[in-house]
Amino acid sequence: AQKITQTQPGMFVQEKEAVTLDCTYDTSDPSYGLFWYKQPSSGEMIFLIYQGSYDQQNATEGRYSLNFQKARKSANLVISASQLGDSAMYFCAMRETDSNYQLIWGAGTKLIIKP
Amino acid sequence: GAVVSQHPSWVICKSGTSVKIECRSLDFQATTMFWYRQFPKQSLMLMATSNEGSKATYEQGVEKDKFLINHASLTLSTLTVTSAHPEDSSFYICSATQRNTEAFFGQGTRLTVV
Numbered sequence: 495a496q497k498i499t500q501t502q503p504g505m506f507v508q509e510k511e512a513v514t515l516d517c518t519y520d521t522s523d524p525s526y527g528l529f530w531y532k533q534p535s536s537g538e539m540i541f542l543i544y545q546g547s548y549d550q551q552n553a554t555e556g557r558y559s560l561n562f563q564k565a566r567k568s569a570n571l572v573i574s575a576s577q578l579g580d581s582a583m584y585f586c587a588m589r590e591t592d593s594n595y596q597l598i599w600g601a602g603t604k605l606i607i608k609p
Numbered sequence: 610g611a612v613v614s615q616h617p618s619w620v621i622c623k624s625g626t627s628v629k630i631e632c633r634s635l636d637f638q639a640t641t642m643f644w645y646r647q648f649p650k651q652s653l654m655l656m657a658t659s660n661e662g663s664k665a666t667y668e669q670g671v672e673k674d675k676f677l678i679n680h681a682s683l684t685l686s687t688l689t690v691t692s693a694h695p696e697d698s699s700f701y702i703c704s705a706t707q708r709n710t711e712a713f714f715g716q717g718t719r720l721t722v723v
Contacts, residue, residue: 537717537719541712596658601652
């Protein structure tokens with residue numbers, strides 16, 4: 495079974511609109527971390543935001559916020575006021591406790607911001 | 610944030626030759642480094658995990674004799690693609706982590722074997 499599921503292969507969004515990228519996960523580990531990374535066409539992986547399973551509040555980093563719904567095992571990324579430079583692949587990833595710090599990756603969502 | 614430098618950014622090599630890719634953590638000591646391979650329009654595929662001073666742990670299906678990984682110090686790991694063939698052409702990317710922090714990635718290496 496897939497541990498990280500990103501159901502949106504691609505999205506088009508108008509510039510300045512908010513966008514939500516979906517991510518659901520599956521784990522029986524009570525302690526885990528959830529990450530979002532951005533990969534522009536140049537290839538580098540850029541860390542965006544982190545949510546720990548025991549964190550009480552949703553993580554926020556500038557225009558990025560993580561809508562963490564633990565009971566639903568969902569960790570959606572919300573980008574407010576999208577910009578043309580937000581066009582990229584976005585990956586959701588999970589790290590479980592006993593994993594030697596390995597990340598389990600989702601398939602990614604290609605986000606294109608339209609001017 | 611922490612910086613991981615990967616070199617070279619792109620390389621073209623002849624079939625049958627070997628290519629070495631370096632991954633350096635510039636401002637922190639990386640206890641664990643990971644090597645990934647990424648095919649076009651796909652997610653990252655973990656190839657191996659390396660801890661400083663010990664042998665790398667390879668994922669199932671990854672040939673350890675073909676993809677040699679050396680993690681000689683807390684700041685340097687290398688991936689050598691030996692006797693490269695066109696099917697080894699891909700995007701290779703490393704990441705480094707320092708215990709319970711986010712993983713920091715190198716810029717990636719586009720390998721083309723001709």
